[in-house]
Amino acid sequence: MEIRTPIPVSEAVSLVMEHAVRGSSEQIPLEESYGRFLAQDLVADHDVPPFDRSPYDGYAVRSVDTAGLSGDNRAAFQVVGEIGAGSVFEGEIGYMQAVRIMTGAKLPEGADAVVMLELTKPLAGSKVELKREMKPGENISFRGEDTRSGTVLAEKGSFITPGLSAPLAAFGYAEVPAAKKPVIGVLATGSELLNPDEPLEDGKIRNSNTYMLLSQIKRAGGVPLYLGKFSDDLDQCTEAVQHALAKVDVLLTTGGVSVGDYDYLPDIYKRIGASVLFNKIAMRPGSVTTVAEHRGKLLFGLSGNPSACFVGFELFVRPVIRFCCFSRRPHIRKEKAVLGSDFEKANPFTRFVRGTVVYEDGVIKAVPSGFDKSSAVSSLADANALIVLPGGTRGYKAGMKADILLLDDQKGSDRPWENTAPSFR
Amino acid sequence: MEIRTPIPVSEAVSLVMEHAVRGSSEQIPLEESYGRFLAQDLVADHDVPPFDRSPYDGYAVRSVDTAGLSGDNRAAFQVVGEIGAGSVFEGEIGYMQAVRIMTGAKLPEGADAVVMLELTKPLAGSKVELKREMKPGENISFRGEDTRSGTVLAEKGSFITPGLSAPLAAFGYAEVPAAKKPVIGVLATGSELLNPDEPLEDGKIRNSNTYMLLSQIKRAGGVPLYLGKFSDDLDQCTEAVQHALAKVDVLLTTGGVSVGDYDYLPDIYKRIGASVLFNKIAMRPGSVTTVAEHRGKLLFGLSGNPSACFVGFELFVRPVIRFCCFSRRPHIRKEKAVLGSDFEKANPFTRFVRGTVVYEDGVIKAVPSGFDKSSAVSSLADANALIVLPGGTRGYKAGMKADILLLDDQKGSDRPWENTAPSFR
Numbered sequence: 095m096e097i098r099t100p101i102p103v104s105e106a107v108s109l110v111m112e113h114a115v116r117g118s119s120e121q122i123p124l125e126e127s128y129g130r131f132l133a134q135d136l137v138a139d140h141d142v143p144p145f146d147r148s149p150y151d152g153y154a155v156r157s158v159d160t161a162g163l164s165g166d167n168r169a170a171f172q173v174v175g176e177i178g179a180g181s182v183f184e185g186e187i188g189y190m191q192a193v194r195i196m197t198g199a200k201l202p203e204g205a206d207a208v209v210m211l212e213l214t215k216p217l218a219g220s221k222v223e224l225k226r227e228m229k230p231g232e233n234i235s236f237r238g239e240d241t242r243s244g245t246v247l248a249e250k251g252s253f254i255t256p257g258l259s260a261p262l263a264a265f266g267y268a269e270v271p272a273a274k275k276p277v278i279g280v281l282a283t284g285s286e287l288l289n290p291d292e293p294l295e296d297g298k299i300r301n302s303n304t305y306m307l308l309s310q311i312k313r314a315g316g317v318p319l320y321l322g323k324f325s326d327d328l329d330q331c332t333e334a335v336q337h338a339l340a341k342v343d344v345l346l347t348t349g350g351v352s353v354g355d356y357d358y359l360p361d362i363y364k365r366i367g368a369s370v371l372f373n374k375i376a377m378r379p380g381s382v383t384t385v386a387e388h389r390g391k392l393l394f395g396l397s398g399n400p401s402a403c404f405v406g407f408e409l410f411v412r413p414v415i416r417f418c419c420f421s422r423r424p425h426i427r428k429e430k431a432v433l434g435s436d437f438e439k440a441n442p443f444t445r446f447v448r449g450t451v452v453y454e455d456g457v458i459k460a461v462p463s464g465f466d467k468s469s470a471v472s473s474l475a476d477a478n479a480l481i482v483l484p485g486g487t488r489g490y491k492a493g494m495k496a497d498i499l500l501l502d503d504q505k506g507s508d509r510p511w512e513n514t515a516p517s518f519r
Numbered sequence: 520m521e522i523r524t525p526i527p528v529s530e531a532v533s534l535v536m537e538h539a540v541r542g543s544s545e546q547i548p549l550e551e552s553y554g555r556f557l558a559q560d561l562v563a564d565h566d567v568p569p570f571d572r573s574p575y576d577g578y579a580v581r582s583v584d585t586a587g588l589s590g591d592n593r594a595a596f597q598v599v600g601e602i603g604a605g606s607v608f609e610g611e612i613g614y615m616q617a618v619r620i621m622t623g624a625k626l627p628e629g630a631d632a633v634v635m636l637e638l639t640k641p642l643a644g645s646k647v648e649l650k651r652e653m654k655p656g657e658n659i660s661f662r663g664e665d666t667r668s669g670t671v672l673a674e675k676g677s678f679i680t681p682g683l684s685a686p687l688a689a690f691g692y693a694e695v696p697a698a699k700k701p702v703i704g705v706l707a708t709g710s711e712l713l714n715p716d717e718p719l720e721d722g723k724i725r726n727s728n729t730y731m732l733l734s735q736i737k738r739a740g741g742v743p744l745y746l747g748k749f750s751d752d753l754d755q756c757t758e759a760v761q762h763a764l765a766k767v768d769v770l771l772t773t774g775g776v777s778v779g780d781y782d783y784l785p786d787i788y789k790r791i792g793a794s795v796l797f798n799k800i801a802m803r804p805g806s807v808t809t810v811a812e813h814r815g816k817l818l819f820g821l822s823g824n825p826s827a828c829f830v831g832f833e834l835f836v837r838p839v840i841r842f843c844c845f846s847r848r849p850h851i852r853k854e855k856a857v858l859g860s861d862f863e864k865a866n867p868f869t870r871f872v873r874g875t876v877v878y879e880d881g882v883i884k885a886v887p888s889g890f891d892k893s894s895a896v897s898s899l900a901d902a903n904a905l906i907v908l909p910g911g912t913r914g915y916k917a918g919m920k921a922d923i924l925l926l927d928d929q930k931g932s933d934r935p936w937e938n939t940a941p942s943f944r
Contacts, residue, residue: 124715125745128734142896144719149894151777178751179823180711182722197777198711198823198894200722240890241897248900255927256734257873257899260825263727264896268716286605286623290549291693294569297607297625302688309553309681320550326603352576352622398604398623400685429878448682453854456920458881465665469574469623471567471689472666474682475673478930495881502680502927505903 096360098374100381103409103444104511107425109371110410113387117276117343117418121269124262127254130272131315131419136248136258139265141238146201149235153192153214154183154205157228168225170217177202192222201234208233251420253504273419278316278411279342280307282323283331283358284349284398289323302471303348303396303403310407313502314415316344326350328358332365339366339391344414346407349398351382359384359395368393376485378443379468380406399468405446405480408501416506423506428482431498434461437483437490444485448477451498460498478502521785523799525806528834528869529936532850534796535835538812542701542768542843546694549687552679555697556740556844561673561683564690566663571626574660578617578639579608579630582653595646602627617647626659633658676845678929698844703741703836704767705732707748708756708783709774709823714748727896728773728821728828735832738927739840741769751775753783757790764791764816769839771832774823776807784809784820793818801910803868804893805831827893830871830905833926841931848931853907856923859886862908862915869910873902876923885923903927 101109119133148154155171163169171192177183183193183202192209193202201208207228215223241247247261254262254270262270287301288294301323311318321338324331331350338345350359351373363370368388373395375381379402384395392414396406408426416424431451448470450463460481464473482497483490490496499510526534544558573579580596588594596617602608608618608627617634618627626633632653640648666672672686679687679695687695712726713719726748736743746763749756756775763770775784776798788795793813798820800806804827809820817839821831833851841849856876873895875888885906889898907922908915915921924935 124730125733125743128737136900138897140719143894144724145722149892151782177722178710180709180723180751198709198724235892235894240892240895245897247897254734255900255903256731256738257829257902257926259734260727260731260829260896260899263715263730264725266715266719266725268714284605284623285603289693290688290691293691294565297570297602298605299569299623300689300691302685305549305688306681306685308550309679309684312553313681318550326605357576404682404685430881432881453883456855456857456883458878458883467574467660467665469568469660470665471685472563472670472672474685475561475680477682478680501682502929504927 100374100376100443101372103375103377106372106375107409107413107511110385110392111413111417113392114414114417115390116420118274119271120274122272124259124268124270127262127270127272128256128259130254131421132248132250132252132254133271133273133420135246135250136261136265138241138243138245138247141243142241142264143235143237143239146237147235148195148197148199148201148208148233150208150210150233151197152195152208152210152233153222154187154195154202154208155192155224155228156187156204157207157230157232159190160207160224160226160228163225163227165225168223170221170223173220173222206230249422251422275315275317276343276415276418277319277341278311278415279319279321279338279345280304281321281334281338281345281347282349283326283347285325287323302400303398306400306404306474307346307348307407310404311415314412315419316415326358328361331358332362335362336366339388343418344392344394344411346394346396346411348396348403351384351395351397363393376443378441378445381443383410385410397468401448401470401474402468404474408480408499421506423508425507425510426499427503427505428497428499428507428510429458430495431458431460433490433492433494433496434459435492440487440489442485445483447481447483448473449479449481449498450476451479451500460496525799525801525868526797528800528802531797531800532834532838532936535810535817536838536842538817539839539842540815541845543699544696545699547697549684549693549695552687552695552697553681553684555679556846557673557675557677557679558696558698558845560671560675561686561690563666563668563670563672566668567666567689568660568662568664571662572660573620573622573624573626573633573658575633575635575658576622577620577636577658578634578647579612579620579627580617580632580634580649580653581612581629582632582655582657584615585649585651585653588649588652590650593648593650595642595648598645598647631655674847676847700740700742701768701840701843702744702766703736703840704744704746704763704770705729706746706759706763706770706772707774708751708772710750712748727825728823731825731829731899732771732773732832735829736840739837740844741840751783753786756783757787760787761791764813768843769817769819769836771819771821771836773821773828776809776820776822788818801868803866803870806868808835810835822893824893826873826895826899829899833905833924846931848933850932850935852925852928852930853922853932853935854883854925855920856883856885858915858917858919858921859884860917865912865914867910870908872906872908873898874904874906874923875901876904876925885921
């Protein structure tokens with residue numbers, strides 16, 4: 095039997111990233127940009143606001159004319175015009191003149207303050223009564239006070255949030271330069287697998303990995319392409335892999351990666367001439383995760399066990415997709431949390447426990463989300479994080495701090511695997 | 520001029536939710552279910568695993584036959600069969616017999632332990648040498664150990680994550696009962712608004728609210744429908760609102776909600792016979808947010824200012840969408856965080872500051888994400904939370920705890936507006 099030497103997670107991730115490639119860019123309609131990744135920096139090409147404007151409905155005046163005004167010393171100003179938002183006042187405000195101005199309208203020439211409508215009283219003969227001294231610049235939204243022309247509002251590779259849609263629109267991106275989504279193929283192997291719509295049979299289980307991966311691919315930013323389910327037959331699987339490679343940017347297979355008699359993936363890699371980067375990682379679950387490279391394309395041999403498959407994807411495939419989408423922090427986001435329960439059993443390998451992160455009065459706490467075996471399906475349902483428990487000779491106690499990896503995050507981490515182990519032992 | 524009486528945020532939210540309606544359900548393909556909401560509880564209809572199975576490649580044996588075995592006391596077992604995953608061994612294992620078994624395969628009758636392949640040695644004559652005593656049940660994944668039949672794995676209204684796709688597949692949901700997405704119309708008003716593809720003009724700005732709202736609607740779980748941009752003309756706007764109402768479940772307008780001469784929304788509501796729930800809220804930004812109800816449909820008059828519009832959506836529209844999608848926690852998720860900076864200026868109204876949440880060694884910290892005015896566009900780009908600063912006569916200091924509302928969260932809150940104010944003052 096083949097003896098495999100496990101390598102550390104950090105080394106495995108580095109090996110994978112050596113073969114990750116940047117993708118290409120495409121123009122997409124602004125209204126479809128939510129959830130995509132920016133293909134270039136978003137730079138302000140003009141000041142925001144683009145002109146001095148009024149933040150309120152009221153009257154634009156020259157502050158100098160309001161000197162000394164108070165409730166006991168009111169004055170009548172001549173209303174010489176009205177500016178709706180979007181309109182521009184022609185001419186200049188003069189001595190003791192006011193212009194009725196709406197929220198968002200450009201301040202007229204000569205004016206340097208806006209009196210709120212609530213503090214004014216209309217008088218006969220197109221006049222308005224004011225009763226307060228205004229400071230120069232009072233109630234004005236100044237040109238550029240929000241954003242100066244030239245400011246980088248979001249860097250290349252940023253996830254496009256709803257909040258980013260606003261500046262994209264403001265700076266004229268009717269079409270947004272976005273990272274083209276890489277196509278990630280999924281090929282399931284295993285004679286025990288039934289389709290979700292098939293009735294259960296003795297000895298068989300339904301294929302859950304594929305559907306989980308299709309969703310994981312979407313969350314990571316790729317386009318999933320399901321290429322079918324194959325029995326444990328070497329010739330058939332080899333052909334399937336070869337066909338698949340022509341259609342995808344990255345190929346994921348599930349199952350067949352172990353050292354058993356029915357685990358054909360090592361043979362398939364050999365047959366097609368792919369070079370194996372590694373086939374054993376010092377981690378649980380997913381130690382048999384195998385990654386190979388073939389003519390510039392990465393092939394991920396993920397475990398057939400759901401939890402192992404899930405973890406393998408998030409650690410190794412996600413960063414490849416995010417890197418392709420120009421992210422500068424392609425890895426799953428790593429943060430510290432307080433352990434909410436004991437993990438008594440020591441493990442020589444680094445463990446990634448499906449966990450639920452809860453916030454307790456400003457503190458981040460992580461608890462396991464359920465049954466913890468590589469084959470587990472149920473613990474995935476509630477997991478929003480992976481709890482990282484570095485391998486060693488001792489277990490972990492509730493209250494200790496540990497690294498967590500945030501599954502739903504879109505910001506990412508730069509190099510999450512530096513200093514994982516020593517940081518909390 | 521109309522005098523409006525501001526109501527507390529909690530009261531405004533309650534008024535809106537009195538008119539929120541539950542949506543309907545539809546069957547969607549499993550592979551398209553990521554990001555949708557479950558329309559019924561996900562209940563396990565069988566045990567997982569569905570049978571006792573082997574977690575490893577190796578040999579299934581009767582543990583009683585291994586009694587006393589060790590490195591110095593090895594024994595040869597007769598290999599009477601081989602079971603690949605998905606196959607079933609016919610017959611029963613007898614005295615000193617072993618069956619070669621693959622990962623995931625069903626345990627043969629009579630066997631109660633699995634010896635890992637690595638600990639065995641093949642011998643001539645279809646025999647295998649074992650050298651370790653096995654405990655009954657050792658290396659077996661027992662039927663139901665992951666999930667018992669009848670377990671509720673996710674409740675109705677849950678956001679379908681990749682991790683939930685796995686149990687959905689395992690329990691045969693080739694089609695998933697999902698909440699039908701409500702259609703949320705967006706109608707922009709304001710003569711100052713240019714389309715994103717139009718060149719800037721003096722006095723005008725590009726329409727950023729609409730595109731921001733389209734993305735916010737998607738994030739919340741609705742289908743956005745952009746109904747166009749209208750000038751500040753009462754007749755035109757009224758007609759547009761009436762047409763829009765026929766096409767949507769909920770209608771959002773931006774702009775025109777203030778008390779200025781060009782703010783037509785109050786008149787439009789009057790003309791179409793909508794009843795106004797409120798038109799002033801004790802909050803900043805977005806105090807002029809107006810909500811009305813017309814024949815069972817909610818009309819949200821959001822501010823024309825980007826940040827005010829953004830906040831108004833998240834507080835009032837999001838829960839209506841989530842409620843429609845069967846969520847039991849439809850409100851934006853509220854948690855506690857430590858303030859990362861001072862907020863010196865007191866405000867009588869509750870403030871919602873666009874913020875960025877960062878994690879520092881297990882502690883959640885919130886800092887403002889930029890320029891803080893209701894008209895701000897730039898601070899939205901980086902915001903992943905809203906920092907809640909209850910109104911009062913004093914400001915807030917860095918290090919104090921405050922409520923935050925998590926923008927990208929999918930879990931939600933039940934009643935986020937209880938006890939907001941007194942919790943940290």
